[in-house]
Amino acid sequence: MSESQHMEWKESWRDEYLKWVCGFANADGGVLIIGRNDEGEAVGIADARQLLETLPNKVRDLLGIIVDVNLVDEDGKQMLEIVVEPYPYPISYKGQYHYRTGSTKQELKGAPLDQFLLKKQGK
Numbered sequence: 001m002s003e004s005q006h007m008e009w010k011e012s013w014r015d016e017y018l019k020w021v022c023g024f025a026n027a028d029g030g031v032l033i034i035g036r037n038d039e040g041e042a043v044g045i046a047d048a049r050q051l052l053e054t055l056p057n058k059v060r061d062l063l064g065i066i067v068d069v070n071l072v073d074e075d076g077k078q079m080l081e082i083v084v085e086p087y088p089y090p091i092s093y094k095g096q097y098h099y100r101t102g103s104t105k106q107e108l109k110g111a112p113l114d115q116f117l118l119k120k121q122g123k
Contacts, residue, residue, distance in 0.1 A: 002040060003103050009036040009045055013051055014081070018062055019107075022093040024084035025065055025098035025114070033072075035079030044077030051080055063091055080117060090120045 003009055006028065008020055013034050024030035035045040045051070048071055055069045059082075066082040090097060095106040097116065108116050 003038075005100060005102055006030040008032045008100075008103070008105075009038065009040065010034050010091060011037050012045055013047075013055070015058070017075055018059065019093050019096070019098045020100070020105050021059055021082060021084050022091050022096075023063075023066060023098035025087045025091040027086065027100040028067055028109055029086040032082040032084065033079055034082070035072075035077065041064070042074040042077045042079060044079060048080055050079035053081070055082065063093060065073075076077065098109050105106040 006024075007030060010017055011034075017032065017034075020032050022070065024032070024047065034051070035048070037043050038112055052071055054071055057063060059067050065084075065087060067085075070081040070083065072079045072081050097113055099106050099108050099116065
C-alpha cells in the first residue's frame with residue numbers, strides 16, 4: 001500500500017488538510033488517512049474519537065460537502081479514514097480551488113482554474 005492519486009497519509013490532523021479533502025472532491029475522490037506516517041506505518045492518533053465527531057461537521061461547514069469519517073484500528077493504533085467522493089460541481093476551501101493530481105495537491109489559479117470551472121460546468 002502506498003500513497004497515490006487516491007490515497008494520502010498524514011501523521012496527525014491539521015485544519016489545513018481540508019485543502020486535501022477539497023482536492024479529492026474536485027478530482028476523482030480519494031481517501032485521507034490520519035495516523036499513518038509517510039512510510040505507511042500506522043502511528044495512530046490520540047484524539048481519534050474527538051476528531052470522529054468534529055471532522056464531519058468541519059468539512060460540511062467549510063467545504064459544503066459530506067464525507068465519511070471512519071475509525072480504523074490497526075495493531076492497536078487508532079486512525080481516521082476520511083473517504084471523499086468526487087463532486088460534480090467545483091468545491092472551494094476559503095475561496096481557493098484545490099485539485100488532486102498524481103500524489104500531489106495543486107491550487108488552481110489563472111487559466112487552469114478557468115479551464116477547471118468551465119469543465120465542471122460542462123462547457
